[in-house]
Amino acid sequence: MKRHMKFFILIWILALPLPAHGQQPATPWLTEAERAKFETLRIAGSEALFNLDYESARKSFKEMAVAFPNYPAGPQFLADSLWVETLYQTRRLQSSLYGSDDTFYSTSDDKADPKVVDQFRNLTRQARLLAEARLKQFPRDPEALYFLGATEGLKASFEEAVERRHFAALKDGSDAVDRHREVIKLDPNYHDAEITIGLYDYTVGALPLPVKLIAGVAGFRGSKKRGLATLERVAREGHWVHDEAKTLLIVLYTREKRYADAAALARELAAKYPPNYLYRLEAADALVLQAALERETNHNTTTTAAETEAFATFESLLRDKAVRNTAARAFDLIHFKYGEALMTAGQFEKASKEFLASAEIPGAQQGLATMAHLYAARALDMAGKRNDAVTQYRAVLARPNVYDAHDQAQAGLKEAFKRKLS
Numbered sequence: 251m252k253r254h255m256k257f258f259i260l261i262w263i264l265a266l267p268l269p270a271h272g273q274q275p276a277t278p279w280l281t282e283a284e285r286a287k288f289e290t291l292r293i294a295g296s297e298a299l300f301n302l303d304y305e306s307a308r309k310s311f312k313e314m315a316v317a318f319p320n321y322p323a324g325p326q327f328l329a330d331s332l333w334v335e336t337l338y339q340t341r342r343l344q345s346s347l348y349g350s351d352d353t354f355y356s357t358s359d360d361k362a363d364p365k366v367v368d369q370f371r372n373l374t375r376q377a378r379l380l381a382e383a384r385l386k387q388f389p390r391d392p393e394a395l396y397f398l399g400a401t402e403g404l405k406a407s408f409e410e411a412v413e414r415r416h417f418a419a420l421k422d423g424s425d426a427v428d429r430h431r432e433v434i435k436l437d438p439n440y441h442d443a444e445i446t447i448g449l450y451d452y453t454v455g456a457l458p459l460p461v462k463l464i465a466g467v468a469g470f471r472g473s474k475k476r477g478l479a480t481l482e483r484v485a486r487e488g489h490w491v492h493d494e495a496k497t498l499l500i501v502l503y504t505r506e507k508r509y510a511d512a513a514a515l516a517r518e519l520a521a522k523y524p525p526n527y528l529y530r531l532e533a534a535d536a537l538v539l540q541a542a543l544e545r546e547t548n549h550n551t552t553t554t555a556a557e558t559e560a561f562a563t564f565e566s567l568l569r570d571k572a573v574r575n576t577a578a579r580a581f582d583l584i585h586f587k588y589g590e591a592l593m594t595a596g597q598f599e600k601a602s603k604e605f606l607a608s609a610e611i612p613g614a615q616q617g618l619a620t621m622a623h624l625y626a627a628r629a630l631d632m633a634g635k636r637n638d639a640v641t642q643y644r645a646v647l648a649r650p651n652v653y654d655a656h657d658q659a660q661a662g663l664k665e666a667f668k669r670k671l672s
Contacts, residue, residue: 329373399429452477509540598633
């Protein structure tokens with residue numbers, strides 16, 4: 251199963267504004283007292299986002315916008331929280347729902363809510379105008395340039411993962427990188443701005459070849475190796491966004507098959523942000539892939555320690571009262587990911603049960619439920635239960651289409667699913 255798209259999903263961290271430091275204009279944007287209040291609100295709101303507490307995050311950011319009406323952080327943070335919650339609610343925080351790069355880049359019935367799009371655009375427009383107004387007064391203000399670049403990066407994130415406007419995202423992402431390179435030239439100590447540059451480098455360098463060729467003609471170029479090195483530097487040396495860089499590296503290490511490194515970072519952040527069950531899912535996912543790699547390398551069919559830890563993580567999440575109390579709807583995703591893990595491990599019948607449990611969770615996200623029926627059908631085919639698999643393929647066709655689920659179900663009805671060798 252391909253896992254190529256998660257790095258697009260977590261690009262939201264580019265939107266997190268940084269406290270001012272280094273070179274400052276003669277007239278500060280905020281007074282020392284205002285800066286202290288801003289920092290208190292920034293930390294509270296950012297920690298709430300990491301802990302998936304969107305209501306608390308919005309409360310902090312709305313207070314920020316009211317307290318500092320001429321400062322871009324309020325509307326930019328509000329746009330950021332809106333975008334992250336949109337991803338969470340639609341389960342785009344997990345790459346498996348796309349199935350492959352081709353699915354992600356294809357036309358789909360999966361459309362963004364126009365009201366959410368309008369609200370997001372209004373907020374990012376406010377942030378951009380405030381940053382531009384500051385730059386008219388102080389053209390070499392690193393903080394204003396940072397905010398302007400961060401707003402463009404946030405737009406790129408939204409265009410890529412929500413609106414699926416791939417080349418608009420490349421353009422805004424490129425503009426964000428240019429702004430942040432200016433920031434570093436003006437203030438070499440503004441190291442956290444490198445997170446934008448590193449992620450853009452990796453993202454463009456990792457595009458599917460046909461898209462990369464078109465992007466190259468348009469002047470968009472990148473390097474996976476250089477991007478990874480930059481993000482690793484930010485994770486080590488960043489003052490304010492080291493956890494954001496580590497979050498990205500979990501995804502990118504998984505993509506690069508550095509599963510042990512991904513699991514280590516995911517465990518670290520899961521311990522720091524206990525309400526965020528997604529870090530535990532990422533750790534388990536990396537462990538399952540590490541086990542599969544070890545099994546393939548060693549030609550061994552026994553359960554590995556990594557796999558045992560991964561399955562224990564899923565079982566723990568399903569029993570976790572804190573997760574049930576704070577994110578009850580998360581159980582559709584947890585069952586789904588557990589099913590994926592079991593399928594990767596070759597435990598197909600057990601996997602089908604987890605997929606079906608995902609689809610049957612009260613209030614399960616509808617797109618996820620459709621994919622759960624499709625994956626259950628595939629698992630049943632692999633388990634040799636063709637009649638049961640056919641029933642699930644038909645269940646997919648009876649549901650609204652999501653990504654290319656109907657095409658995949660039609661293919662499954664014609665011929666039993668066989669797992670492709672990676």
